[in-house]
Amino acid sequence: MRREPDMKPEPTSDEDLLRAFAGGRKAALAELARRYERPLLGFANGLLAGRNDRVACDVVQETWLRVICYADSFDGRSGFKTWLYRIAINQCKSVWAARPQPVSSEAAIAQADSAAGPERMVQDAELAAHVRLAVAQLPPEQRLVVLLCYHNGMTHAQAAEILEIPLGTLKSRLHAALRDLRERLSAETKP
Amino acid sequence: MTAEHDEQLEQALTKLTTWHGPVPHLWRRALGAAKTKRARASARLQWLLRQPLSAGIAASIIVIALGATIAINLPHLRMKYDHSQAARRRAPAASDLRGVEAVGKRVVEGRVITRVPEIRNELESLGYVGLAECRRQRIPRIRARHDGVPIRRLGGDPTLCHRRSRPVRVGRRSG
Numbered sequence: 497m498r499r500e501p502d503m504k505p506e507p508t509s510d511e512d513l514l515r516a517f518a519g520g521r522k523a524a525l526a527e528l529a530r531r532y533e534r535p536l537l538g539f540a541n542g543l544l545a546g547r548n549d550r551v552a553c554d555v556v557q558e559t560w561l562r563v564i565c566y567a568d569s570f571d572g573r574s575g576f577k578t579w580l581y582r583i584a585i586n587q588c589k590s591v592w593a594a595r596p597q598p599v600s601s602e603a604a605i606a607q608a609d610s611a612a613g614p615e616r617m618v619q620d621a622e623l624a625a626h627v628r629l630a631v632a633q634l635p636p637e638q639r640l641v642v643l644l645c646y647h648n649g650m651t652h653a654q655a656a657e658i659l660e661i662p663l664g665t666l667k668s669r670l671h672a673a674l675r676d677l678r679e680r681l682s683a684e685t686k687p
Numbered sequence: 688m689t690a691e692h693d694e695q696l697e698q699a700l701t702k703l704t705t706w707h708g709p710v711p712h713l714w715r716r717a718l719g720a721a722k723t724k725r726a727r728a729s730a731r732l733q734w735l736l737r738q739p740l741s742a743g744i745a746a747s748i749i750v751i752a753l754g755a756t757i758a759i760n761l762p763h764l765r766m767k768y769d770h771s772q773a774a775r776r777r778a779p780a781a782s783d784l785r786g787v788e789a790v791g792k793r794v795v796e797g798r799v800i801t802r803v804p805e806i807r808n809e810l811e812s813l814g815y816v817g818l819a820e821c822r823r824q825r826i827p828r829i830r831a832r833h834d835g836v837p838i839r840r841l842g843g844d845p846t847l848c849h850r851r852s853r854p855v856r857v858g859r860r861s862g
Contacts, residue, residue, distance in 0.1 A: 522718070525714055525718070526714065528714075529712070529713075529714035533710050533712070533713060533714060534706050534710050535704075535706070537706040537710070537711075537713075538704045538705045538706035539704045541704070541706060542703040542704035543704075545703070549708070553711060553713060556713045557713040557716050557717050557720070558717075560713055560714040560716075560717035560718075561717040561720055561721055561724075563717075564717055564718060564721040565721060565724075620699075623695055623699050624699050624702055624703065627696065627699040627700060627703060628703055631700070631703065642700060643700070643703065643704050646697060646700035646701045646703070646704065647701075647704040648704065648705075674696075677696060678692075678693075678696065681692075681696065
């Protein structure tokens with residue numbers, strides 16, 4: 497059966513969508529945003545712990561702006577997801593550099609309380625606040641690794657590709673970060 | 688910490704990078720910002736082009752660009768030139784021994800390059816002698832045979848070294 501020209505299948509891969517956007521289709525960017533905007537916001541929010549949600553929004557908006565501006569120059573050497581997260585991480589690093597803001601435990605707990613819904617248990621909220629605080633106190637490389645590895649079903653291989661480090665390095669950093677977190681949390685939760 | 692604590696930690700870490708609020712569609716704002724950025728850049732360029740000094744600035748830019756290009760390429764060109772000169776110095780006969788015929792023509796016309804030993808040897812093997820030798824021994828300058836045929840018969844005149852005449856192509860047999 498002959499297929500009509502307007503019945504062409506929609507491009508499904510991220511890279512196809514980006515190419516379609518570079519070719520002038522705004523709907524392709526909308527589809528990419530539908531796939532990635534929420535995870536990106538969560539990741540940026542986790543990475544910029546202790547700051548206002550607005551900062552995370554700014555970072556994600558700036559990330560999209562860069563995607564729009566440089567869609568033509570995307571060479572496909574890495575996947576779109578890798579490229580997107582690299583941009584977001586660089587934006588977060590810029591924020592770290594421009595506005596270094598140590599997280600206080602009160603601010604972290606207040607943020608956790610504001611995020612907690614009525615269904616969430618207080619204990620969970622407290623633990624989340626402590627974890628947020630402990631993560632924010634990690635060295636930047638370990639913080640990036642631990643957040644990326646526990647983000648939205650990201651595999652270790654994907655995280656290593658995004659961070660441009662060998663898989664072994666990623667695993668050793670993750671191990672060190674988790675050990676550090678456990679120590680901090682056990683010290684904090686001790687009476 | 689226990690395994691239960693580890694699980695709680697992992698859950699907390701996962702929740703740490705999860706967005707709970709509504710999605711603000713930041714890509715739309717980014718699209719608008721990109722459009723504004725482009726429009727601003729275009730307006731700036733147009734403003735620049737409208738300026739009376741823009742022609743002068745453009746000319747200066749071109750001159751600077753040309754100068755930079757030459758400055759960048761000059762060492763490369765110089766190196767190429769030096770290499771070619773060195774090659775010529777190393778192999779002087781290479782350009783002059785392109786063919787015995789051409790050399791022979793020059794010999795017959797009395798313009799022998801006798802300072803180049805390779806040419807001299809080549810010519811002597813063909814039976815040519817230098818002008819000084821010619822005068823000293825009182826012999827015709829072209830005395831030997833070429834390919835078994837006397838040069839004289841080839842249409843050449845053995846006294847050509849003294850008297851300029853129609854040049855003879857050595858090695859070409861006439862009818």
